[in-house]
Amino acid sequence: MLIKVLSGSVVEGETTELTVQPRAALLALVEARGALSASALMEVVWEQPPRDPRAVIKLMSKLREVVGADRIVHEAAGYRFTDRPGDYVDLWAWRALADRAAEIAVDDPHAAEPLYRRTLSLWPEPPLAGLPATIAMDTLRRRLLDERLDALERRAEVQLRLGRHRQAAAELPRLVEEEPQREHLLSLLMLALYRAGRPSEAYRHYLRLCDRLAREKGPRPGRALQRLAEQIQSADPALEEDPAPLPATDRAVIAAGGEAFRVSIARMEHYVVDRQSGAATFATARDRAMAEYMLAVTPETSEIQREADRFGARCVRRLVIDHGIEQILELGAPIPNRYAPHAVARLAGPGTRVVYVHRDPSVVEHSQRLAGRPDSVVCVCGTLRDPLSLVDAPEVRRLIDWSRPVAIIDRHELNATPAPEEPARLLAALLGAAAPGSFLVVAVLSAEAVPDRVVGPLAEAFANAPLDERLVHRTRAELAELVPPGWEVVAGIDDVARIWNDRPNPPGLWQAIGLVAAKPCTTFGSAEVGEVT
Incomplete structure (x- = not known):
C-alpha cells in the first residue's frame, strides 16, 4: 500500500482520498512512530472536544476501513x-531521502542537487493544506514545514556551491516572502543575487528586513546576516567562490561519449557496487542521484543486485569447472566488477574467452578499459534486439566459435526488453546459433509480490526514461517461456539466491528470479549436459 500522508491519499489498486479528520489522525500517527493517546488524537483532530465519547473509536474504525x-x-x-512489510509511507521516505541528500552534499554536490529536487517533489503544493486548524495540528504542521524548509535551504546552499546563482536567485524570493522569519533563507538569496552580479538588489533585501523589524520593534538582524550585508557593501572577495568541479566519474562518462543528462541503468548499477567501496568510477550526477533515491526508498535494490552478481559468478564457475565451458557471451553486460564472468573464469578456468555486449558505446568503451586483456575479453556494442547481427559480428566471432558450446548469460538485457518486442523470439534467434552442450543463464526481476514500496518509486523514477531504460518485471511463467524448444531447464526457476547455492539467504520481499537451461548433447566435459551436478 502507498500511504501518502503529505497529500492525504492511500493507494492500493485505486486511490482513496482521505477526508479531513482521518487524514489528520493518520498524519499524526505516522509522524509519531509510536502510540498516541486518545486525548492526543482529539487535540490534533478537533478544535473543541467532541460531544460523542466514542468519537476517537469511531474515527479509528473509519481509518481502519481505509488502511x-x-x-x-x-x-x-x-x-x-504499524506498516506492513512492503508498504510505502511518503513521510518516512521523505525523511530518508532528505537525510541522504544532506549526507552527500559536502562530497558530491552535483548529485545532491538533483536528489534534493526529486526529494522535495514528494511535497504537494501548497504543502499540508486542508488540515484542521487545531493548536496541536498547527504545531505538527510547523514542525514538518520546518523540515521541508531546512531541505530547501540546503538545496540552495548546494546550488550556490555549484555556481548556479541565477537559478537560486529565481527560486528563493517566494520562499523568503513566505517565511520572513528565516534569516538564513534571506542570506542565501542575498548571496545568490550578489554572485549573480546584482549587489544593490541584494543589499536592498537586507534594508527591507531592517525596516520591518524596526516597525515591529523587534530585535536587529542576527550577526551572521549583518556580517553578510557588510561584506556585500565592501565587495568582500571572500564572498566569491569557484564552482565545485565536475567529479572525475562524470568526466569519465563524457570522455567516453556517454550522455550526461540521461539516466543509465548500467551506470547506476555500477555506482551501487562502487559506492560500497567509496570508489565510483563511471556514473553521472543524475545516475548517482537516482541510485541514491532508489537505495533510500527501496534498500532491497542493492541486495538484489548483489544476489544477481553472485548468481552469475556461481553459474560461471559451475559451467567452467563441471561442464568444460570455454567461451561466454553476456548480454546487456554490466560494467565489470569483482563478480564479472571474466574475473571468475580467470580463476576457475584460465583461457576462458568472454564477450560482453551492451547497447551503449560509452559503457562498452569503459568496460573494455576495465577488463583489459583484449585477447580473451572483448566488449562489443550490440543488443538482443538484433540477434543475428550479434552472432555475425567480427569481434564476437573472433572469440566465440559457434560450433562449440557457449554459455549465454543475460541478467540485464531482458530486464529492459518489454513484451511487445517478443523477447522469447529474439532470444531463440540468438540461441539457434549455439552448439549442443551450450547453456543459457537468465536472471530477471520478479513480478510476483512486488511490494508497493518498490513499485511506486520505480514507476516514478523511470516514468520519463526511454523505452530501453525502463525496467520490466516477469513472472515465473513468463521466465519459463523464454526457454526455446529443445532446451532443458536444469536449475531454477527460482529466486536466484537459491540456484546452485548450498547456503542461500532468506528470500526478500522483492526478488530476482532465474534459471539455467542447457541445449542437450551426448556428453561434454566432465558431466552430461542437462544433469545438475
Whole structure:
C-alpha cells in the first residue's frame, strides 16, 4: 500500500482520498512512530472536544476501513500506526531521502542537487493544506514545514556551491516572502543575487528586513546576516567562490561519449557496487542521484543486485569447472566488477574467452578499459534486439566459435526488453546459433509480490526514461517461456539466491528470479549436459 500522508491519499489498486479528520489522525500517527493517546488524537483532530465519547473509536474504525485493521493498533498507551512489510509511507521516505541528500552534499554536490529536487517533489503544493486548524495540528504542521524548509535551504546552499546563482536567485524570493522569519533563507538569496552580479538588489533585501523589524520593534538582524550585508557593501572577495568541479566519474562518462543528462541503468548499477567501496568510477550526477533515491526508498535494490552478481559468478564457475565451458557471451553486460564472468573464469578456468555486449558505446568503451586483456575479453556494442547481427559480428566471432558450446548469460538485457518486442523470439534467434552442450543463464526481476514500496518509486523514477531504460518485471511463467524448444531447464526457476547455492539467504520481499537451461548433447566435459551436478 502507498500511504501518502503529505497529500492525504492511500493507494492500493485505486486511490482513496482521505477526508479531513482521518487524514489528520493518520498524519499524526505516522509522524509519531509510536502510540498516541486518545486525548492526543482529539487535540490534533478537533478544535473543541467532541460531544460523542466514542468519537476517537469511531474515527479509528473509519481509518481502519481505509488502511486495514492491522495497520491501526490499539494498545495500553493509545493508538499506533504499524506498516506492513512492503508498504510505502511518503513521510518516512521523505525523511530518508532528505537525510541522504544532506549526507552527500559536502562530497558530491552535483548529485545532491538533483536528489534534493526529486526529494522535495514528494511535497504537494501548497504543502499540508486542508488540515484542521487545531493548536496541536498547527504545531505538527510547523514542525514538518520546518523540515521541508531546512531541505530547501540546503538545496540552495548546494546550488550556490555549484555556481548556479541565477537559478537560486529565481527560486528563493517566494520562499523568503513566505517565511520572513528565516534569516538564513534571506542570506542565501542575498548571496545568490550578489554572485549573480546584482549587489544593490541584494543589499536592498537586507534594508527591507531592517525596516520591518524596526516597525515591529523587534530585535536587529542576527550577526551572521549583518556580517553578510557588510561584506556585500565592501565587495568582500571572500564572498566569491569557484564552482565545485565536475567529479572525475562524470568526466569519465563524457570522455567516453556517454550522455550526461540521461539516466543509465548500467551506470547506476555500477555506482551501487562502487559506492560500497567509496570508489565510483563511471556514473553521472543524475545516475548517482537516482541510485541514491532508489537505495533510500527501496534498500532491497542493492541486495538484489548483489544476489544477481553472485548468481552469475556461481553459474560461471559451475559451467567452467563441471561442464568444460570455454567461451561466454553476456548480454546487456554490466560494467565489470569483482563478480564479472571474466574475473571468475580467470580463476576457475584460465583461457576462458568472454564477450560482453551492451547497447551503449560509452559503457562498452569503459568496460573494455576495465577488463583489459583484449585477447580473451572483448566488449562489443550490440543488443538482443538484433540477434543475428550479434552472432555475425567480427569481434564476437573472433572469440566465440559457434560450433562449440557457449554459455549465454543475460541478467540485464531482458530486464529492459518489454513484451511487445517478443523477447522469447529474439532470444531463440540468438540461441539457434549455439552448439549442443551450450547453456543459457537468465536472471530477471520478479513480478510476483512486488511490494508497493518498490513499485511506486520505480514507476516514478523511470516514468520519463526511454523505452530501453525502463525496467520490466516477469513472472515465473513468463521466465519459463523464454526457454526455446529443445532446451532443458536444469536449475531454477527460482529466486536466484537459491540456484546452485548450498547456503542461500532468506528470500526478500522483492526478488530476482532465474534459471539455467542447457541445449542437450551426448556428453561434454566432465558431466552430461542437462544433469545438475
